[in-house]
Amino acid sequence: MGSDPKRIAALIGxxxxxxxxxxxxxxxxxQRVGNYPGVTVETKKGQMCCGGQTxxxxxxxxxxxxxxxxxxxxxxxxxxxxxQQGEARPDVVISIVDASNLERNLYLTTQVxxxxxxxxxALNMIDxxxxxxxxxxxxxxxxxxxxxxxxxxxxxxxxxxxxxxxICRAASGAALASQESARGTNAAPLATxxxxxxxxxxxxxxxxxxxxxxxxxEYLLRRxxxxxxxxxxxxxxxxxxxGIRQKAQEVRQRLAQAGCPVPAVEARARYGWIREVTxxxxxxxxxxxxxxxxxxxxxLTHKVWGTLIFLTLMFLVFQAIFTWARPIxxxxxxxxxxxAELLRGQLPPGPFTALLLDGVLEGVGAVVVFLPQILILxxxxxxxxxxxxxxxxxxxxxxxxxxxGLSGKSFIPLLSSMACAVPGILATRVIENRRDRLATILVAxxxxxxxxxxxxxxxxxxxxxxxxxxxxxxxxVMFAMYAIGLVLAPLMALVLxxxxxxxxxxxxxxxxxxxxxxxxxxxxxxxxxxxxxFLRRAxxxxxxxxxxxWALLYFPRGGGPEQxxxxxxxxxxxxxxxxxxxxxxxxxxxxxxxxxxxxExxxxxxxxxxxxxxxxPPVEPGxxxxxxxxxxxxxxxGKEQQINECIAEWKRQSYLGRMGKAIExxxxxxxxxxxxxxxxxxxxxxxxxxxxxxxxxYSTGKQxxxxxxxxxxxxxxxxxxxxxxxxxxxxxxxxxxxxPTALSLxxxxxxxxxxxxxxxxxxxxxxxxxxxxxxxxxxxxLAYLGALVVYQIGRLxxx
Amino acid sequence: MSRERKxxxxxxxxxxxxxxxxxxxxCGRIAALTGNDxxxxxxxxxxxxxxxxxxxxxLAPLGDPLEIRLGDSRLSxxxxxxxxxxxxxx
Numbered sequence: 017m018g019s020d021p022k023r024i025a026a027l028i029g030x031x032x033x034x035x036x037x038x039x040x041x042x043x044x045x046x047q048r049v050g051n052y053p054g055v056t057v058e059t060k061k062g063q064m065c066c067g068g069q070t071x072x073x074x075x076x077x078x079x080x081x082x083x084x085x086x087x088x089x090x091x092x093x094x095x096x097x098x099x100q101q102g103e104a105r106p107d108v109v110i111s112i113v114d115a116s117n118l119e120r121n122l123y124l125t126t127q128v129x130x131x132x133x134x135x136x137x138a139l140n141m142i143d144x145x146x147x148x149x150x151x152x153x154x155x156x157x158x159x160x161x162x163x164x165x166x167x168x169x170x171x172x173x174x175x176x177x178x179x180x181x182x183i184c185r186a187a188s189g190a191a192l193a194s195q196e197s198a199r200g201t202n203a204a205p206l207a208t209x210x211x212x213x214x215x216x217x218x219x220x221x222x223x224x225x226x227x228x229x230x231x232x233x234e235y236l237l238r239r240x241x242x243x244x245x246x247x248x249x250x251x252x253x254x255x256x257x258x259g260i261r262q263k264a265q266e267v268r269q270r271l272a273q274a275g276c277p278v279p280a281v282e283a284r285a286r287y288g289w290i291r292e293v294t295x296x297x298x299x300x301x302x303x304x305x306x307x308x309x310x311x312x313x314x315x316l317t318h319k320v321w322g323t324l325i326f327l328t329l330m331f332l333v334f335q336a337i338f339t340w341a342r343p344i345x346x347x348x349x350x351x352x353x354x355x356a357e358l359l360r361g362q363l364p365p366g367p368f369t370a371l372l373l374d375g376v377l378e379g380v381g382a383v384v385v386f387l388p389q390i391l392i393l394x395x396x397x398x399x400x401x402x403x404x405x406x407x408x409x410x411x412x413x414x415x416x417x418x419x420x421g422l423s424g425k426s427f428i429p430l431l432s433s434m435a436c437a438v439p440g441i442l443a444t445r446v447i448e449n450r451r452d453r454l455a456t457i458l459v460a461x462x463x464x465x466x467x468x469x470x471x472x473x474x475x476x477x478x479x480x481x482x483x484x485x486x487x488x489x490x491x492x493v494m495f496a497m498y499a500i501g502l503v504l505a506p507l508m509a510l511v512l513x514x515x516x517x518x519x520x521x522x523x524x525x526x527x528x529x530x531x532x533x534x535x536x537x538x539x540x541x542x543x544x545x546x547x548x549x550f551l552r553r554a555x556x557x558x559x560x561x562x563x564x565x566w567a568l569l570y571f572p573r574g575g576g577p578e579q580x581x582x583x584x585x586x587x588x589x590x591x592x593x594x595x596x597x598x599x600x601x602x603x604x605x606x607x608x609x610x611x612x613x614x615x616e617x618x619x620x621x622x623x624x625x626x627x628x629x630x631x632x633p634p635v636e637p638g639x640x641x642x643x644x645x646x647x648x649x650x651x652x653x654g655k656e657q658q659i660n661e662c663i664a665e666w667k668r669q670s671y672l673g674r675m676g677k678a679i680e681x682x683x684x685x686x687x688x689x690x691x692x693x694x695x696x697x698x699x700x701x702x703x704x705x706x707x708x709x710x711x712x713x714y715s716t717g718k719q720x721x722x723x724x725x726x727x728x729x730x731x732x733x734x735x736x737x738x739x740x741x742x743x744x745x746x747x748x749x750x751x752x753x754x755x756p757t758a759l760s761l762x763x764x765x766x767x768x769x770x771x772x773x774x775x776x777x778x779x780x781x782x783x784x785x786x787x788x789x790x791x792x793x794x795x796x797x798l799a800y801l802g803a804l805v806v807y808q809i810g811r812l813x814x815x
Numbered sequence: 816m817s818r819e820r821k822x823x824x825x826x827x828x829x830x831x832x833x834x835x836x837x838x839x840x841x842c843g844r845i846a847a848l849t850g851n852d853x854x855x856x857x858x859x860x861x862x863x864x865x866x867x868x869x870x871x872x873x874l875a876p877l878g879d880p881l882e883i884r885l886g887d888s889r890l891s892x893x894x895x896x897x898x899x900x901x902x903x904x905x
Contacts, residue, residue: 081860085853117887120862150887244852279852283859313889317873317882411891415877418893424880523857523896528882528889 023071023187024104025064026096028128029112030121031078032404032529034140037538038112038170039075042180049549052100056450056782057088059095066180071187074106080120080527082127083239083282084247086450096131097233105133107187110179112138115145115152115167116530118298122161122290123283129163129210131235134186137165138179143172144530149301157297162209171535211289214281216274217241220267227263228256241267242282309404309530316408317528326412329405330431333396337435338466341388346722348388352381365587370570371563379562382702383555386438386773390550391543393432393439397446398542402534406446407526414524420506421513423447423524426456430505433463434498437774438554441781442546449522455512457781458791461774462505464498464766467703470721471765472497474707477730478739479758493762500766504798550777557776562701568672569698569709574665582666586659593655600648667712672698686764686800687757687807689744696764701772703765707735714738756810760803768799832904834869835881835897842870843902850899862886863900 027042029035040047043062051058060075076092084090091100098105111128113121118139128135139154158165164182168175224237232252239248241264252260268278276284316322356373363369400406406428414424425447433440440460447453476490575581580588667673668691676694683693691713699706704721714735727733742752769775775788782788831846845867848855862885863869872882872889879894892900 083856083860119886120888123860123862243856279856279859280848283856283864287862287864309889313872313882317875319874319876323876407891411875411880411882414891414893415875415879418879520851520853521895523854524880524891524893525857525861525896526880526891527861528891 023069023108024074024106025071025108025110025183025187026074026076026106026133027110027112028076028092028096028124029078029138030080030114030124030527032527033078033112033114033121034170035075035078035112037535038110038138038140038168039073040538040541041170041173041176043073049545051783052091053783055087055091056453057091059091064180064183067184069184069187071107071183074103079124081124082131083243085243085245086247088448088450090247090251093131093235093239096128096133097235099233108134108136108183110136110138110183112140112170115139115142116148116150118145118150118152118294119287119290122294123286125161126211126286126289129161130238132233134189135163136179136182136186137161137163138170139165139167140170142167142175143169144532148305148307151299153297157294160209160293160297209293211285213285214271214274214276216270217267217276217281220270224263224267228252228260240264241271242278244268244278307530312531313408313528316405317411322408322412326409329400329409330428333393333428334431334435336392336396337389337432337439341392341435344388345385348385349381349722352377352384365583367570367573367583370583371566374570375563375566376559378566379559379701382562382773383551383558386436386550387547389436390439390442391547393435393443394543394546395539397428397443398539399534401446402532402538404529404531407528410526411528420509422452422456422509423449423522424526426452426509429456430460430463433460433465434501436465436467437461437463437771438550438777441774441777442550444781451513451517451519452522454782454787455509455517457778458512458787458794459505459509461769461771461791461795462501462508462767464501465771467771468497468765470704470707470724472762473730474724474736475758475762477724477727478736479753479755482731493759497762497766500763500802504767508794549780553780554773554776557779558701558773561772561776565672565698565701565705568675569667569670571671572669574669582662586662586666589655589659589662593652593659596648596652596655600652664713667709668694685807686760686803687754687811688761689742689752691742692752692757692761696768696770699765699770701770703768703770706765706770710739711735714742754810754814756807756814759810760807763806764799764803766799767795767802769795831901833898834871834883834892834900834902835894837871837902837904839871839873839881841904842868843904844868845900846903847901848899849901850896854896854899858896858900861890862888863890868905869900869902 027035027039039060039062042064047060047062049058050061057077059077062073062075064071064073074095076095077088079089079092082093084093094100095103096106096109109128109131111125113125125135125137137158139152139157142152145152152167154165154167164186166175166179166182168179170176220241221234221237224240225232225234228237236248236252239246240252240260243249249261249264271278271281316325356377359373359377360369363372397406400409409428410424412424413427417424417426426444429440429443429447431440432443437460440463441457444453444456444460447456472494476493480493481490570583573581573583575584579585673694675697676690679693679697680688680690683690683696688696691710695706695709695713698709707721707724724730724733724735730736739753740751744750744752769792775792778788778791779785832843834843834845837843845863845865847865848858848863867885870884872884874881875891880891881894881897882889882891883897884890
């Protein structure tokens with residue numbers, strides 16, 4: 017970048033006009049996402065070169081009108097007026113319009129013309145218009161509008177050179193005009209043509225302008241009067257006091273008396289002018305041609321066929337994130353384990369290695385493992401969005417979602433959340449209304465995601481399957497767990513929309529764009545963007561939470577004057593075990609495998625003696641050929657058992673274990689002992705971690721959730737057996753896990769938000785700590801109450 | 816804020832149907848918009864102005880919302896919104 021101040025260009029347009037495609041085509045690969053405090057919309061920024069100059073190109077959110085009703089909608093106005101903090105005023109605004117729907121698109125352009133910035137109109141989709149028999153005289157339109165108009169085809173990269181040139185000229189013309197405003201008659205590209213508003217209105221605006229001072233842009237004053245209860249009104253009232261609302265009201269009354277009441281006056285003035293301006297520029301066929309969109313829509317929005325196709329598509333999307341992603345996720349987690357194994361051999365044991373391997377590497381693995389689901393979902397969403405189907409999906413599902421206070425646009429995010437809330441929450445970006453979007457984000461984690469599945473499978477398989485249980489019971493319980501989310505999420509959305517997120521129902525005027533073939537480049541780009549954004553923003557937070565929980569489970573390391581810390585002892589035992597295994601492999605069958613093994617074993621004779629004593633006598637006499645290997649395996653198993661018990665002892669005295677003991681009084685009414693409480697605490701980063709932690713506490717070694725998922729018979733796994741054997745500390749005759757306890761644990765995990773990734777994504781999407789904190793709190797309360805009710809009722813029924 | 820703004824004549828008294836009463840395939844010319852300012856403003860911004868011709872194209876599976884054609888664009892409106900748009904049948 018040179019010493020010249022960089023020129024700035026802003027891109028604005030209606031949704032579905034190919035704005036993103038044009039932005040990508042103009043700025044290439046160098047893009048970054050920016051956001052402003054207090055708003056949830058993001059603006060993308062890129063760099064564009066034209067005529068030896070570098071422009072910073074800002075992609076403003078797509079909108080039909082610059083009449084802000086929320087802080088989110090205010091962003092575009094503020095950026096163009098140069099009132100957005102940290103952002104210089106654009107030198108030129110590119111207004112992209114859809115040539116096949118010119119009048120409606122020009123509405124926004126007329127507003128942009130009033131903002132006092134040079135404007136270039138990019139007339140996109142000129143090919144679509146031509147195919148429909150619509151002819152547009154670009155030059156004439158340019159003369160009538162008073163700004164340059166360039167016909168382009170953003171997806172084919174046609175007309176971009178001319179557009180760049182026009183942008184460059186408009187921007188430097190503006191600079192010239194401001195420098196030599198006296199002479200610059202033909203150089204000034206500032207709009208002199210604009211829609212005429214009634215005289216009463218213009219006078220009132222001038223008066224207001226004088227009263228309030230010159231630093232309030234005229235456009236904001238126009239909005240103050242035109243948008244009843246709009247965001248401009250709220251902002252100016254905050255700045256100048258209630259008096260200003262009064263003044264606006266007076267102007268509105270004067271307008272109404274003059275026969276042009278407030279909201280109609282603006283639309284009439286603008287559309288009236290647009291009709292005049294375009295009159296000689298557009299030629300339409302006498303008979304509207306039947307388009308492909310007409311034909312396709314006849315099927316896709318059909319009551320029966322449309323619904324069937326929609327359901328099939330949704331099943332496919334769900335199936336894709338639920339099952340297709342699994343093998344890739346498995347490769348990632350296997351790769352992570354292999355890497356950990358490799359590094360463990362290379363690095364010296366100690367807290368640093370443990371932090372690196374069990375904290376950081378596990379954390380990175382936990383982040384990356386979401387990528388397949390996110391990428392697959394976003395590939396689907398990008399295709400559906402780009403081809404124009406998304407609006408139809410919202411159309412088909414709107415009534416259903418309206419019953420819980422949401423709109424059709426919330427359907428796909430919630431459905432995706434049944435596979436995983438993380439991509440589901442990311443997918444809420446299509447919802448423009450802030451309250452609707454927040455409500456969807458906040459209830460999405462209630463949908464039963466795939467991370468809950470291992471928990472359900474373990475508990476159902478262990479405690480509700482087998483002799484004495486009806487064969488349909490496991491399926492029914494599993495269904496019930498899914499149903500909890502399906503019932504509670506809409507209910508919760510309704511409650512939120514009635515209380516915390518109360519407000520006027522947003523107007524649901526949805527444009528049904530023309531169908532088109534999706535552009536692979538755009539789809540790929542959206543996939544990669546969403547994946548990268550997730551890694552960069554949410555990833556760090558997930559990683560941090562994993563490291564914290566690791567530390568709580570790692571420290572204190574125990575040990576004392578006569579005993580080394582737990583991790584050192586475990587490492588030593590592990591080494592012995594590995595040596596034993598190596599010898600077993602090297603030694604073959606015939607001979608002194610176990611002799612040697614035992615000799616080595618003397619080094620740490622803790623329970624070696626007991627075991628040797630118990631096992632040796634019966635073996636030594638009898639069958640010489642068979643016993644040595646069997647003895648060897650028993651030795652190995654004993655060693656492993658010893659290690660697992662040592663780990664369990666370590667974790668029980670860790671900070672997290674102590675926390676588990678501390679919260680025992682709170683979880684006892686749920687039928688849990690402190691070990692379950694501790695496992696629930698440890699599962700804060702991710703629900704499925706609860707299985708690993710239970711495995712550690714019950715001394716079965718690290719239990720993998722995939723192992724449970726893939727086990728032919730869950731009840732036969734070591735963890736299941738240990739859980740069945742578990743007894744209360746203060747009453748060794750009473751088993752911990754009864755059916756009510758298992759159910760209460762399942763209900764807790766169905767409803768809780770033990771998922772750092774979800775919370776991190778909520779934080780990222782709402783740009784605030786409040787909403788993830790709220791989600792975590794309400795879901796934990798809900799989970800606790802649900803578990804309490806289930807356990808207490810279960811105990812009453814079961815005695 | 817959400818005052819009902821009634822236009823000078825009352826279309827619902829002259830048996831003028833609202834858009835939600837039209838069947839798919841029926842066309843009409845917009846005669847008046849009623850409802851609160853925010854709603855009317857949004858509808859008008861989308862081009863739903865007096866004098867414009869609209870055609871109901873389809874109904875969603877549960878009968879709501881409806882898909883309409885307005886000039887070169889296709890829009891989806893909820894029944895509650897369509898009920899605010901009074902049309903004269905053509």
